[in-house]
Amino acid sequence: MxxxxxxxxxxxxxxxxxxxxxxxxxxxxxxxxMRDLRFAQRWLVVDVDTEADLAAWEGVHQVCDPHRPATYMRIGATRYRWEFRLRPGETAADYQAMDRLHPLIAPWTKDIAPERLELLRVAEYTFRAQLAxxxxxxxxxxxxxxxxxxxxxxxxxxxxxxxxxxxxxxxxxxxxxxxxxxxxxxxxxxxxxxxxxxxxxxxxxxxxxxxxxxxxxxxxxxxxxxxxxxxxxxxxxxxRSETPARRRTDLVLRPRLRRTLAGTLCPNPVLEHGRRLDEVAAGRFAIVTAIHPAAGQHAAIDRRGAVLLLARPGSELDRWLLGGDATAAAIRPDGTVLSAGRDLSALCDTLLRSGGQNTS
The missing domain is CATH 3.50.50.60 (FAD/NAD(P)-binding domain)
Structure with a gap:
């Protein structure tokens, strides 16, 4: 509607x-x-606009204080955000006016007059840890x-x-x-x-x-x-926020007993022509290989709508393959390794069986 x-x-x-x-x-x-993972904290979120210079470090400030934990950051040319953990009995309604809020933000605003601080938003959020x-x-x-x-x-x-x-x-x-x-x-x-x-x-x-x-x-x-x-x-x-290695699925072909790149993320380096790997792959399956494919293999990769990326000796991709005891890897459109090993022909066949067509 x-x-x-x-x-x-x-x-x-x-x-x-x-x-x-x-x-x-x-x-x-x-x-x-939702399954509760046993975490809930009520926090006050405040946005303020001012032309005044707060003269604060431009990074994110985290105040590790059990009595009043807080976060501060600049989020625009003249817009600033504070987050404060609410104490029992407090609500966002208690801080709708600058005279009530000012003592909380004063450590950052210092001698700036409250009249120069425009209160844009005051809201309450409950930070939770839950999984459906x-x-x-x-x-x-x-x-x-x-x-x-x-x-x-x-x-x-x-x-x-x-x-x-x-x-x-x-x-x-x-x-x-x-x-x-x-x-x-x-x-x-x-x-x-x-x-x-x-x-x-x-x-x-x-x-x-x-x-x-x-x-x-x-x-x-x-x-x-x-x-x-x-x-x-x-x-x-x-x-580090990289994805843990994925388990075996129809789209992650991990051997059970040996180390493998399958299920991990492929690096996204700048390639020799100045573009990153994900720009070149552009939503397609890819074969990353340190070995030049035979003409028939190259043609098969093209027919399947995949992109071929050669890992130059000494390059980041080459070192990545060596670290995974592989000379070639089949990469999914989301950057996850479908399969990896030393047999390029087998990887090409894997792409075909897994539906390695252009899905861009």
């Missing part, structure tokens, strides 16, 4: 993707429910917040929704054009849920580390956090 005119429309679709947020009507319609028990009912799918909710502490909420879309879109395109069997749609939740669960756990850990523990927690944060950068590899591990 058009909310502005009240006019009703009917749309006939082959598939429906429910990207309708935390209070998803699509999720309710298919009878799916089912992401599909026949031809209806859940994506993004409709399927999973993650606390915001590592900034992966929107990224998780984009990964959902990246995983599902090319599969649907292949099913609709006949190059893929409809059974590949069963791999959507099987592939995405483990990654989402991993990120939710990581976000819960970071959030708890930043906001819990009382005075003892404060002492630990003051003593330990400034020194964490000295721990080799810790920062990279905490900030």
């Amino acid at each position: 058009d909310r502005s005119t009240g006019e009703r429309h009917r749309v006939l679709a082959g598939y429906v993707l429910g990207c309708d947020g935390a209070n998803s009507l699509t999720r309710t319609a298919i009878g799916a429910s 028990d089912r992401w599909r009912e026949r031809r209806i799918f859940l994506l993004g917040d409709a399927a999973h909710l993650t606390p915001p502490f590592i900034g992966q909420g929107m990224g998780a929704g984009l990964r959902d879309a990246s995983n599902l879109a090319w599969k649907l395109a292949g099913v609709l054009d006949g190059s893929l069997s409809e059974r590949v749609l069963d791999t959507y939740q099987a592939e995405r849920e483990p990654h989402v669960r991993t990120l939710i756990r990581r976000a819960k850990l970071v959030g708890t580390t930043m906001t819990e523990g009382g005075e003892l927690g404060n002492l630990i944060r003051a003593a330990v956090v400034p020194r964490l950068h000295r721990v080799p590899g810790l920062q990279q591990r905490m900030l």
Whole structure:
């Protein structure tokens, strides 16, 4: 229904993707429910506009205070955002006026007069950790917040929704054009849920580390956090958001007993002509190989609508293949490795059996 005119429309679709947020009507319609992963915090979100210079560091500020955890960031030329954890009994209604809000933001605004600060938005959000028990009912799918909710502490909420879309879109395109069997749609939740669960756990850990523990927690944060950068590899591990290796599915052909690149993400380096790999692949299947294919293999790759990418000796792709004990890899349109090994002909055959047609 058009909310502005009240006019009703009917749309006939082959598939429906429910990207309708935390209070998803699509999720309710298919009878799916959210599984609680035991995290809930109420936070105040405030947007302020001002021409004044706050003279603050341009990155994201995270205040690790169990009494009033807070986040600050600049989100526009003159727009700034604060988030404060609400205490028991507080609501957003308590901070609708600048005179009530100003003591919270004063550490950043300092001597700037409240009259120069325009209050644009004051809202309350409950940060949750939840997963839907089912992401599909026949031809209806859940994506993004409709399927999973993650606390915001590592900034992966929107990224998780984009990964959902990246995983599902090319599969649907292949099913609709006949190059893929409809059974590949069963791999959507099987592939995405483990990654989402991993990120939710990581976000819960970071959030708890930043906001819990009382005075003892404060002492630990003051003593330990400034020194964490000295721990080799810790920062990279905490900030890494790459997809965990996918399990075996119809579209991830992992051997059971040996190390493999199958199920991992292919790198996205700048290639010798100045474009990145995903720009060249452009939504197609790809073969990445360190060995020049025979004429027949090259022609077969072309006939299947895939793109051939040669890994030059010493290049990032070449080092990636060597690290995975492979000389060639078949890459899906979402960047996941379908299969990898040392037999290029077998990989070409795998593409054919897996419906490796152009789905762009």
